[in-house]
Every structure is written in structure tokens, then in C-alpha cells.
Amino acid sequence: MxxxxxxxxxxxxxxxxxxxxxxxxxxxxxxxxxxxxxxxxxxxxxxxxxxxxxxxxxxxxxxxxxxxxxxxxxxxxxxxxxxxxxxxxxxxxxxxxxxxxxxxxxxxxxxxxxxxxxxxxxxxxxxxxxxRPDEILTEHVCQCCWVQCPFCGVVCTNTIENHDGDHSVAFHRVRGINGHLYSGTTNLSVSICTSEVASNGSFCPNDSDDKVLYRDYRRAGGVYAEWSISPDLSELPYWKWFVCRFQKDLEKHYEKTFEGSGEIPDEWRKYSKQDAIESLDKYL
Ligand SMILES: [Zn+2]
Ligand SMILES: [Zn+2]
Known part of the structure; x- marks a missing residue:
């Protein structure tokens, strides 16, 4: 966590x-x-x-x-x-x-x-x-952009701190991992940012009542406007496997459930740990 x-x-x-x-x-x-x-x-x-x-x-x-x-x-x-x-x-x-x-x-x-x-x-x-060698290493390795996606919390993979241009990352996560709920429910979200921005769904930035379409997420301003999230339906099996494997732990941690609109799709359960690891090797 x-x-x-x-x-x-x-x-x-x-x-x-x-x-x-x-x-x-x-x-x-x-x-x-x-x-x-x-x-x-x-x-x-x-x-x-x-x-x-x-x-x-x-x-x-x-x-x-x-x-x-x-x-x-x-x-x-x-x-x-x-x-x-x-x-x-x-x-x-x-x-x-x-x-x-x-x-x-x-x-x-x-x-x-x-x-x-x-x-x-x-x-x-x-x-x-x-x-301390650990501090020297941390200094060396951790000088990168640490800005997290406002939807799923994944870290921007740019290797420069305060870089120019948008924040971006190859693969976003299943949002429920970060504790995100479908509004008005206690259901942890099974959505992934890249498919959300391809959908007709909307969200309320910063818990306000103003709805913004996911497709137009930059309109929400602030950190939303600084991210480049391309619509993409080819999702990484890794986080799908992760949600299935740690479903109970996540539910216990957030005291919420993957139920209702947050029901985990059956096809996610077919991924093995091996598939998950291989998907990382293949794409990253
Ligand atoms: Zn994201
Ligand atoms: Zn960044």
C-alpha cells in the first residue's frame, strides 16, 4: 500500500x-x-x-x-x-x-x-x-518526476524532475487499487484511466458537483490539465491480475468492496501470476 x-x-x-x-x-x-x-x-x-x-x-x-x-x-x-x-x-x-x-x-x-x-x-x-550509500543511491535513482495520475495514482515515468511537457505513463492502473469508488456507491472501481478517457463517462473533479467528461478530462484544470492520457483499450494484464489476487486485501484496507458496478470481470481471473509478470516484461 x-x-x-x-x-x-x-x-x-x-x-x-x-x-x-x-x-x-x-x-x-x-x-x-x-x-x-x-x-x-x-x-x-x-x-x-x-x-x-x-x-x-x-x-x-x-x-x-x-x-x-x-x-x-x-x-x-x-x-x-x-x-x-x-x-x-x-x-x-x-x-x-x-x-x-x-x-x-x-x-x-x-x-x-x-x-x-x-x-x-x-x-x-x-x-x-x-x-550513507543508501542516501547517495536514493539521490541518484529517485531524481525523476514523482507526479501521480489524478485518477489512478500511477507515477509519471519521466526521468526528469520538473520536466517540460505533460506527465505520462505507458500503463495506468485499475483505479480501485487507489481506493477510487464509483460515485454514490461503496464499490471500488474496476476502471482503468486509458479506457475511461475513451468512454462517454464523466467524473466530478475534487469532489465538486461539476461533472466533466472523461474524454475532456483536461478541462478539469489543475493536475488534470498536466497529464497526457491517451485513450487505449489494450490494457496491461498485470493490474487486472493484481486486483484479483489482492481483492480481499484491498477490500479490507479500504473497507469497501468490488461489487455492483465494481464487479471484477470474469475474464480478468484467467490471468496467472506468470501472465502478469510476462506482460510487464513484454511491455516495459
Ligand atoms: Zn491513471
Ligand atoms: Zn511527470
């Missing part, structure tokens, strides 16, 4: 759950080796920065102060790090800047090994607080 009514919210939590499942299930085979690889790369970069700083100081006849400055500058792209972090080192104490590179060469492997061995599914989750 969350997918049907709050699609964006559903996609966000779907991505979050999948990422979290990936981190838990794939930790030792995929996550940990990648972290170790990154630690190794980082170690190489730090070593390189230390070595290049030594060369820089030699060429410029500088001192330990210059070494620290050069070192900090080189690794600040890789680490959140500044000269302040090195305030424990008094420049006067280090008359031989070669010593600095030596210290790093000796100490770094143990420190890196130590950080690597502290990774587990729990610590990684805490560490991810700032750069």
Missing part, C-alpha cells in the same frame, strides 16, 4: 533496506575486501605524500615546519585533516625532517591494520552516518 500511495517514500525505504541487507549479507565477501582495498590505497597515498614532502623540503632547503605543511596539503584531499592535528609535534624537536617520513613508514602499517580489523557490520553502520 505504501508503494501504491506514497511511491517515493516506498522507493526510499526499499533502497535503504536493500543496502542494509547487502552490508549484512555480503559483509565478508564484498564489503570488507573493498574496505581493506581502500585502506591499502590510502596507506600508499600517505606514504607517497610523506616521501614527496621530504623531497620538497630537500629541494627548498626547508625545515620540519615546511615538511608538515606540504604533507598536510597533499593528504587533505584524502583525509579530513589539517595542520592543527599535528600540534603535538613541536617543530624545534624535529631537527631532522627525514625522521618524520621514517616515523610514518614505521607506524602507519600497524595503525592501518588496526583500523581494518575494527570493521564489522555494527561499526560500519555507525561510521556511515555521514555518507
Amino acid at each position: 505504501n508503494y501504491i500511495q506514497n511511491p517515493r517514500d516506498h522507493f526510499k525505504s526499499f533502497i535503504r533496506d536493500e543496502v542494509s541487507r547487502f552490508i549484512t549479507d555480503q559483509f565478508s565477501v564484498s564489503v570488507l575486501p573493498k574496505m581493506k582495498e581502500n585502506i591499502e590505497l590510502l596507506q600508499q597515498k600517505i606514504m607517497k605524500a610523506a616521501h614527496e614532502s621530504t623531497q620538497h623540503v630537500q629541494e627548498n632547503r626547508g625545515d620540519a615546519g615546511l615538511w608538515l605543511k606540504s604533507f598536510t596539503q597533499q593528504i587533505s584531499d584524502e583525509l579530513i585533516f589539517s595542520e592543527k592535528d599535528l600540534t603535538g609535534i613541536k617543530h624545534d624537536d624535529v631537527d631532522d625532517f627525514n625522521l618524520l617520513e621514517e616515523v610514518i613508514r614505521h607506524e602507519l602499517p600497524a595503525i592501518m591494520f588496526d583500523s581494518g580489523s575494527r570493521f564489522n557490520t555494527k561499526t560500519i553502520d555507525e561510521k556511515l552516518d555521514q555518507f
